[in-house]
Amino acid sequence: MSRILVFANQQGDGLSSGAKEALLFGSRLASSTGGEVRSVTLGPFAEVGAREAIAYGASIAYTISNPLLADYDVELFVNSIHSVFQQSGADILILSFDKMGKDLAGRLATRTGASAITEVIDFNFNDDKLSWIRPIYGDKAFGEYSTTRQKVVVGIRQRSQNEEGPDATRKGEIIEVDYTPTKDMIVTKLVVKIQAALADIRLEDARIIVSGGRGIEGPEGFNELQVLANLLGGTVGASRAACDAGWVPSNLQVGQTGAVVAPDLYIAVGISGASQHLAGITNAKTVVAINTDPEAPIFKRANIGVVADYIKVIQPLTEKLKKVLV
Amino acid sequence: MHIVVCLKQVIDPEITPKYFKIDPETNRPEISDTDLVLDSFAENALELAIQLRDKTPGATVTALCLGDEESEDVLRRALAFTANAAVRVWDEDWGNLDGQAVGHILAQTIASIGGAQIVLTGYQASDIEEGLVGPVMAEELGFPCMTHVSDLDVEEKSVKATIEVEGGYAVVSVPSPAVFTIISSETNVPRLPKVKDIRLARSKPIVLLESEDLTLDHERCQAGVKLERAYVMNREVACEILPGNDGNDLAGKLADRLLELKIF
């Protein structure tokens, strides 16, 4: 039996998408191993998060409602989560390996003397032995890992879990934990925070993405992709090569180090399909590739392929679709 | 000011999947020596380290690598970038470490070479992508750690770090000593080393440290995770290649297929 604690982080009005994934993963693990899920939420509105965590599967939801925890500070969060991890008696701490999780996982594992396993997408539970599955080598392979210590900190890869809705009828207990973080723990000071110019549609939420790569050969070509994307009610994405070349801003990058997307339709134009790029579109439903090279690896991932120069295809395609759709 | 940059040698991440195989005996990729490169985010960290040094009077850069003899290539590369010193740590027993054990050993190595004001790592190595070494070192050394850092600005007793956060970026003032894990950005694109510097780098010394030179915790030198099995993913999809060579004709066929999806 495993005792599972999930860090249920709040973002905006509710739990972060990573927190939901971590809770769903935790619940799945608990039902396989016969354990139970508890959660921890920090900050003045922790109780709201705790209720949501219960709806996502926690049976006990710990809170530390201290106002100091209103804004994220790595030291305060490491100290607070560590304290709950110890007090809860849990042996598995699950968190989303999102930006915050990348700050926390290694430090929490080292502080508690736990093993650490990151970018986890799944687990195996056979003959009482638990192992963790994660992609390795830029998504070219899977690795299955066992852990050697009594406790383990598990970082869940972002957007690797199927999102299921919460069940508001679930019941659980909310417990405010006796732990007081203090101001003197804070060592860093925020100088300024700058919100990036928001794309019209967040890549992560887009249902249709028209993405361009090095084959687009410059910013002008991206205008054509933009026209097609606008027509389809979608948005433009890019490969790292196109972002690095400065043709489009880096927040349009799709892939392992960019956005992980899950659109209904992903049109990859002039993108070769490196494993690091494909890592970002694992959950895309239909992938269309337009590429001059029939050997390009993108055709191994695409459902529909067009072997052609994109310049000869994109404009007529846009025209033809416009006739039907507008 | 002493800047330590940690460099990992990894299997070339751009090897095409077609040629990528895992040896079932060792659970490791089948590779030849030419397939090994410096981790790309660690290379961004190296570039940043050199830039910081050149802006800060009296600063020095030490490149640090835990790895076997072969991994000296990445240290030679750092020397060609004009790093001031290179240190390799290695012990025969260290063939199967995980990020936590590497973090412990690197932290102890840094302590044994006189500490550092700034420690830089890549944010996630492109082989296993554990993303652990930086934060683990910080915890071991009692330093603060900022992840997802694109740029640094050294001040009197602190460092201003530009970090990528959810929805934008932030500038944070961090007291040194501190650990920073570096992402790629237009400010830290690795330079092309000068031919002269590449030549000079060949004859520069690389200091070798072994486990008995360090104060190590035996327990922490053991991996906390064990790779039981590795297998290549087969995500191949049967792709329907639309027939024809004429752009207009192909565009028509594609439009029809897209409309069949009924998602617009």
Ligand SMILES: Cc1cc2nc3c(=O)[nH]c(=O)nc-3n(C[C@H](O)[C@H](O)[C@H](O)COP(=O)(O)OP(=O)(O)OC[C@H]3O[C@@H](n4cnc5c(N)ncnc54)[C@H](O)[C@@H]3O)c2cc1C
């Ligand atoms: C640690 C690490 C992380 C990475 N993370 C990411 C990531 O998050 N996202 C990402 O995208 N990459 C990432 N990469 C980079 C990745 O390995 C590839 O280098 C990159 O995806 C290549 O981009 P590309 O397909 O646009 O360029 P290329 O590989 O150069 O492909 C260009 C393609 O365009 C085709 N083409 C050329 N002209 C035309 C034309 N006129 N019409 C149609 N097709 C044409 C060519 O046939 C070719 O297939 C990462 C790499 C590393 C090492």
Ligand SMILES: Nc1ncnc2c1ncn2[C@@H]1O[C@H](COP(=O)(O)O)[C@@H](O)[C@H]1O
């Ligand atoms: N063996 C190593 N030697 C030196 N630095 C390392 C080593 N392993 C990891 N690092 C550093 O830690 C970063 C992140 O690696 P990882 O935690 O393995 O994802 C790398 O980019 C390096 O900067």
